[in-house]
Amino acid sequence: MSYAVKEMFLTLQGEGRQAGRRAVFLRFAGCNLWTGREQDRAEAVCQFCDTDFVGMDGSDGGRYRDAAALAARVAALWGEDRAHAFIVCTGGEPLLQLDEPLIAALHEQGFEVAVETNGTIAAPAGLDWICVSPKAGSIVVQQSGDELKLVWPQPGSDYEAMERWDFAHFLIQPMDDARGAANVQAAIDFALARPLWRLSLQTHKALGLR
Numbered sequence: 714m715s716y717a718v719k720e721m722f723l724t725l726q727g728e729g730r731q732a733g734r735r736a737v738f739l740r741f742a743g744c745n746l747w748t749g750r751e752q753d754r755a756e757a758v759c760q761f762c763d764t765d766f767v768g769m770d771g772s773d774g775g776r777y778r779d780a781a782a783l784a785a786r787v788a789a790l791w792g793e794d795r796a797h798a799f800i801v802c803t804g805g806e807p808l809l810q811l812d813e814p815l816i817a818a819l820h821e822q823g824f825e826v827a828v829e830t831n832g833t834i835a836a837p838a839g840l841d842w843i844c845v846s847p848k849a850g851s852i853v854v855q856q857s858g859d860e861l862k863l864v865w866p867q868p869g870s871d872y873e874a875m876e877r878w879d880f881a882h883f884l885i886q887p888m889d890d891a892r893g894a895a896n897v898q899a900a901i902d903f904a905l906a907r908p909l910w911r912l913s914l915q916t917h918k919a920l921g922l923r
């Protein structure tokens with residue numbers, strides 16, 4: 714199949730348990746919880762998105778004809794030495810498109826493959842790192858993985874139920890909106906009250922990284 718890509722770039726992972734790690738970011742176009750158009754935001758399941766995932770007009774964006782072509786471009790962005798090569802597949806919702814043939818093609822190029830998903834679509838086999846970030850009001854079917862990253866505060870999030878899901882790491886991350894410091898404090902308070910969870914910060918924003 715072909716793949717609709719918003720953008721790709723080399724950077725450092727900014728958040729979660731892999732923070733600080735060199736990574737190619739592959740942002741797929743499209744999401745199943747919001748159209749990405751402001752006029753639809755009030756009706757969307759996901760209300761707080763700050764990512765432009767519409768279209769294919771970003772750096773190295775476009776429609777890639779097959780898995781091999783997309784994996785080859787990812788490899789070119791990383792460079793020749795594939796030691797510790799790492800790709801973060803994100804979006805939009807990457808699991809609308811990321812499939813086993815693409816995971817296999819990325820593995821062939823020497824990459825460890827991570828995904829950041831809203832969890833409403835079951836993950837395909839073969840992924841090396843699964844990060845699920847649940848959105849209040851959605852049905853999360855992917856209840857296992859490596860890290861659960863809850864953006865906070867999110868009224869309606871059943872975090873007690875999430876604590877019974879099968880994840881190695883539970884992260885609480887302040888929502889990045891106009892409430893700023895109040896959200897940071899709310900996330901700190903959450904981590905102080907529930908020691909299963911660790912505070913995750915969006916270091917890439919503080920550092921001016923993409």
Ligand code: SF4
Pocket residue numbers: 744745746747759760761762763764766804805806831848
């Ligand atoms: S699920 Fe993720 S990509 Fe989709 S609208 Fe919400 S924050 Fe944005």
